[in-house]
Amino acid sequence: MPDSVEITKSVCRVCHGGCGVFVHVKDGKVIKVKGDPDSPMNQGWMCVKGVKSPDIANHPDRLQYPLRRKGERGSGEWERISWDEALTEIASKVSSIRQETGPESIALGQGTGRHHYMHVVRFANQLGTPNWYEPGLAQCFIPRITVSNITYGGFVVGDYYGEVPPKCILFWAHNPLVSGPDGELAPAVKRALDKGCKAIAVDPRKTETAKRCGQWLAIRPGTDAALALAMINVIINEGIYDKEFVEKWTVGFNELKAHVEAFTPEWASGITTIPVKDIIEAARTYATNKPAILEWGLGIEQNHNSLQTVRAIAILRAITGNIDVPGGDIIGMNIIRSYPTLKDKLPEGMGKKRLGAEEFKLLGGWRAFMPSAHIPALFKAMRTGDPYKIRGLLIFGNNPLATVANSKEVYESLKELELLVVTDLFMTPTAALADYVLPAAFWTETKQVIGYPLVVENMVMAQPRITQTGECRQDEWIMDELARKLGLPGAEEGLDEVMDYQLEPLGLKYEDLKNTVCKFPPHEYRRYEKNGFRTPSRKVELVCKNLERIGYSGLPEFKEPPESPVSMPEVTKEFPYILITGARRSEFFHSEHRQVSSLRELRPDPQAELHPEAAKENGISDGDWIRISSPRGFIRMRARVTEDIHPKVVSVEHGWWFPEKKGPLFGVFESNANVLTSNKPPYDPGFGSCQLRGLLCKVERE
């Protein structure tokens, strides 16, 4: 029956993923994706991107065959070649570079949390190179994960799935109703809010989430550490901390108490622009409505003080006793084995050669959670050969021209490479500069094991391969084939073995789980009562001696952002507004989906949000095309004038390029937030994060 519809249960992964779905297939093509009402994550709900999966999967511009560059780099002239030709040639070039200048001169790049994430780390170890990157990491998630690990001995997520609902949620620089699954899902948050819990949002924008909160703290970007320190001050001074938990399960309380004495709400108000009474009220609400979830997001990491900002906020959970309690923030159970990344295959001494590792110990050094290269150092090495030349770059799903800070410098760096291979779903501006472009499989075309909620692995799902487009291949297959051709260590095992190895503690194989789709054992709360927390002191580390030992402060501190009205009053005269970039939109995932007309028509143009006061000062009306400039360059976007933003803040979307424009650049410098951002020091001393939010800018009508 060739035209009958087959329906298969699966898990959507247009974003980081997690929504249980039913995939409808007709004549080998996805025709519909519907939410699965039995999925604990989404209970039938789906966002617009997921619903439009068929339009992405079947898009006429999908890359379908391996391509080799024919003309000059970036000329847009390609020839179709077979997989065997492509992989043999790439392997031979990689092999020459490895032999001539060492494996460290080959780098691997990848994008945000995709299915093949850990496989790239594995492939890097197999290749023997310490240099792999992802544009999140220092800017996204690694500070939160690392700080959780050093403070509580494990990553925490909100407990939305147990019997006890939270009484309060503090959304800190996080808009989960739009940004969805980052350990929880929009519907889970919505369900908790619908039950009527108290809620507070700390955000310069009155977001979709902030509108559901009783209190909105319109913070000056980049000053979150000051607010958190003042909230700790109030909670301690008013005696509304959890005395029993603090006494029994934390170290360093007295030092913390003395440390925050100076950080009064009055002090923080002057820095953050939040009224004193609001700071006090937020501290009281969060500390006295228990259990409480603290939902933290990206806005606390994209600055040069990410380590201490995240630490200050992390401490709030501990002193209020909200850790690993029902309805609070629970520590992950990691019910599957961690990914076999073959780190013992990385040759001795290579860790030291990792670019940026010496300086940013928590990103690339041996104390790092998942050591990776510092992006500004890596791209500099491509351009300048300092301290050694990066000659080849293999990218699996990343569009650095759009998503890495200082896009024009990224372009200069990529042009210097001898070998650039890009695997992607579409011809992006980055892929257009490559020597080889390889067609990646869409999520309905891949098989995978997914540990969820993100990072803590309290739930496990497996996804079957359902459809096939052209000659598209799953990224892991490409890496495994290259490993075989290069005769790399560990090449005898690939994705299938990895998936079964991960599932072994559950007594399952991928083939078993593939039909079950989701395993979700009940959470065991307060596991620390048995063996303590997994930190050196076996307690929550309010003061962290391990940080002190490697040269960082053991207690959290506030530092004024380097480019701000306070740090740069002279520059502020020309650039009087504060720029934030990249607040998420439901219709797009980063630089993706601009070619998908059913999504693009919902949001045809790039948008910059600004307050009516700022609009008036500059003669701007809602819907005007405006020029947004920073000290580094300018871009154009359409103005959205709204009261729902701090009067001094301008918020621009990120990831914009125009697939409808001419290649190879496809207008990637016209409306791209990263033309405005800086990749220059000062960086966060632990993670090397740079300031993507809280910079200076000006706005003009075009």
Ligand SMILES: Nc1nc2c(c(=O)[nH]1)N[C@H]1C(S)=C(S)[C@@H](COP(=O)(O)OP(=O)(O)OC[C@H]3O[C@@H](n4cnc5c(=O)[nH]c(N)nc54)[C@H](O)[C@@H]3O)O[C@H]1N2
């Ligand atoms: N200014 C500014 N810049 C930012 C941010 C910000 O807030 N402000 N946010 C940063 C953050 S947190 C992140 S995580 C990064 C994200 O940065 P990226 O990961 O680079 O973002 P994407 O555009 O989602 O993905 C890049 C490419 O992956 C392709 N792709 C999708 N699925 C697959 C697949 O399965 N295989 C392969 N091979 N390719 C695939 C897409 O088509 C797309 O071209 O951006 C960062 N950049």
Ligand SMILES: Nc1nc2c(c(=O)[nH]1)N[C@H]1C(S)=C(S)[C@@H](COP(=O)(O)OP(=O)(O)OC[C@H]3O[C@@H](n4cnc5c(=O)[nH]c(N)nc54)[C@H](O)[C@@H]3O)O[C@H]1N2
């Ligand atoms: N639809 C969609 N969903 C996504 C993504 C996407 O591209 N599209 N990307 C995914 C990825 S990789 C990530 S990392 C997550 C990120 O998801 P979230 O963590 O929710 O991050 P954002 O929406 O980037 O930013 C959250 C809020 O931070 C605020 N903000 C900016 N600067 C500051 C500041 O200095 N302090 C405070 N307190 N707030 C600030 C912004 O106004 C914004 O509302 O989303 C994921 N989900």
Ligand code: SF4
């Ligand atoms: S939030 Fe949207 S894109 Fe992400 S998994 Fe769910 S339906 Fe898919």
Ligand SMILES: [Mo]
């Ligand atoms: Mo991210």
